[in-house]
Amino acid sequence: MKKWFAVIGDPIAQSMSPTMHEAWLQQNEVDASYIPIHVPRGTVEEAVRSLKTLGCSGWNVTVPHKEAIIPYLDEIDPLAEAMQAVNTVVVKEGRLHGYNTDGVGFVASLRETFPEVEADAEILIVGAGGAAKGISYALCRDGFRNMTIANRTYETAEQLSDQLNASAMTLSEAEQQLAQFDIIVQTTSVGMVHSQEGSPLDVSRLKRGTIVADIIYNPLQTELMKQAKALGGKTMNGIGMFVHQGAIAFQHWLDIQPDTEQMTARIRQQLGGNSC
Structure with missing residues (x-):
């Protein structure tokens, strides 16, 4: 059949x-x-x-x-x-x-895009919902040790951080301490097409060279990514995560490793650009 x-x-x-x-x-x-x-x-x-x-x-x-x-x-x-x-x-x-496969897909995309990242990097996870949980667990499993969960509601961030032996803070606290982080991972729907416009985080204190990863891929460049890039940050959208999580599912079903590089380019083109 x-x-x-x-x-x-x-x-x-x-x-x-x-x-x-x-x-x-x-x-x-x-x-x-x-x-x-x-x-x-x-x-x-x-x-x-x-x-x-x-x-x-x-x-x-x-x-x-x-x-x-x-x-x-x-x-x-x-x-x-x-x-x-x-x-x-x-x-x-x-x-x-x-x-x-969501979190594992994100880690694969991060390492593919920025192979220089090290396990002792200071990571800020913005949001504490399902996506944040998947990504933070996968990062821990991959050996990343220094993680902070920031959320508008502190109690929600604290619940997730306790599970991961990580730190927790409010978004406003994170904004004040932004320069201490090497990688920022935005996991909320803020900035997504047909969702809330704008940026979930004020990045004015971003240090140059910080990796800012937004798991949104439509639009290809969120407001957060635009602001980070203008301040010298390195940015990554969610296309790679989407493709890699799909590839892992495909392997589970059929024991076949599909072509992720070609698919990433195809989806980026379909969405109308080359921004990352």
Whole structure:
């Protein structure tokens, strides 16, 4: 039977995952399809049951279902378990295995873009939601030791920092101490197309040469990135993270390493530019 894969979310029309995975399936001559499926909030259990019954070989999970899907899986990878978030499901012999490839995808993109980064770099994570959790856990697992979580609500930052043995501060405190950080990772939706405009952080105290990574990729350059670049910062958007997390999912499903370099260039062109 022909294999098929999917991505589920609410909303789902904006997802670029079908474009990416369909291209990889064709490039690797895999007789399979990848489709987007709109799964409204509160209907994850029914969706999982239907996907399994209809013979889906695996699927990606996007907002708002990354946590809600966990009770309906048979096994969860230790990293996804620690994060309490799943973005990739693999069907093996009728059992559903959950993984989270988001954070690992970010680390792969960071190391690819800035191979000079060292494990003792001082890292500021802006935000304390699901994306921040995935990235911070993956950075810890990759050997990065010095991390600070900054969030508008201090208690939320403190909860995540306690889990990671990291530091916590408010956004205003982070802005005052910005010069101490070597890498800043922006994980909120501020600056995203169709979301809140502007920048989540005042970077006027940014030191020259600081890496500023924004996981948003539409637009290609957020206001935060523009401001950081004007002050001598090195910037990176979220295209690499998106492509690498997808590539890791593709490997889980098919044991094939897809071409991430070509896909990154393709998505950047599709979004209308070359900015990073």
